[in-house]
Amino acid sequence: MQTQAVRVRNLRKTYGGRAVVDGVSFDIAQGETFALLGPNGAGKSTTVEILEGYRRRSGGEVEVLGVDPATGGLDLKARVGIVLQSAGISGPVTVREQLRQFAGFYPDPRDVDEVIAAVGLEAQAKTRISKLSGGQQRRVDVALGIIGRPELLFLDEPTTGFDPHARREFWDLIRRLQTDGTTILLTTHYLDEAAQLADRVAVIAAGRMQAIGPLAGFGGAEARVPVVRWVEAGMLREERTDDPFGFTTALAARLGAAPEELEIVRPSLEDIYLGLVAEAEAETSATASDAVAAKGAGR
Incomplete structure (x- = not known):
């Protein structure tokens, strides 16, 4: 051991x-x-x-x-x-x-x-x-x-x-x-x-x-799902998908051409870290709001 x-x-x-x-x-x-x-x-x-x-x-x-x-x-x-x-x-x-x-x-x-x-x-x-x-x-x-x-x-x-x-x-x-x-x-x-x-x-x-x-697999499978980013009608868009190549093929067929500024990105440690921190901060903020609301209701 x-x-x-x-x-x-x-x-x-x-x-x-x-x-x-x-x-x-x-x-x-x-x-x-x-x-x-x-x-x-x-x-x-x-x-x-x-x-x-x-x-x-x-x-x-x-x-x-x-x-x-x-x-x-x-x-x-x-x-x-x-x-x-x-x-x-x-x-x-x-x-x-x-x-x-x-x-x-x-x-x-x-x-x-x-x-x-x-x-x-x-x-x-x-x-x-x-x-x-x-x-x-x-x-x-x-x-x-x-x-x-x-x-x-x-x-x-x-x-x-x-x-x-x-x-x-x-x-x-x-x-x-x-x-x-x-x-x-x-x-x-x-x-x-x-x-x-x-x-x-x-x-x-x-x-x-x-x-x-x-590091391999950090954050779980859901956190490591690839992100497809592209520009459509002048706006940056993104989609998380387990099948990025199938998604981009369907996207190109829908647009009638290869999407502009297309990239497929697997979330880095930094991406996963920032997501975890944001989720924790949101949960803490929601808990604090609930506590304030409960205190106000009890008055």
Whole structure:
């Protein structure tokens, strides 16, 4: 049986009676890269902060590397690496000096020079962190996150602000960590990043888990039905159909010619994600409206 690095059951977090995380459950297997997606305010960051041990939960069960993060001490922290969205490390020390300092905090750290090479900063090893570019400073953040040889690595929006070339290089670094067997929990607003790196994807919206699974078939068969788009009488039209080629053949016969600007598109991860979020927001809005109406009727 595959060992779980993270186990979450019916996780809840409430503030003043309002649930920001409401019954979320999932597992992350050892060695897996798991992408947790969701809009701002969906409960994604709260969930991750609970797993990291920085926030207390209101209910449910959570285990990180077999330990409850709410009570885990330094032993657990030594086994976990965290790369925050903005670490803010830009002092007068050099890259090598900063890593040597952090290596001293762990019982079995990686070799400093090996880590510097792994993140592609060999040429900048003696450069002050404050003098590095934004992308290079982000590499320092990752180096600090992996220096302790973590079994589990949290990556929070790791490539925000990166140019396309820097993002591709960063993805290569993450793939090397995956090869080494590091378990990774990734949060990102870049859907292509999740598609490139994750073994499985989960979407949280309105505090609830909306969908979870491998990229192949994510969102279920209905969400992946192809879309036919074309221009007719000067207007863009579209139709979802399980038989896009049969549909376009019938469409051409009806129009008497090939449709203008015809395209057949299978929904991408981004399309499915946006659909799930919109559905969750609509459901939340409808529930709120019903509650207001019920309160008014009871007066």
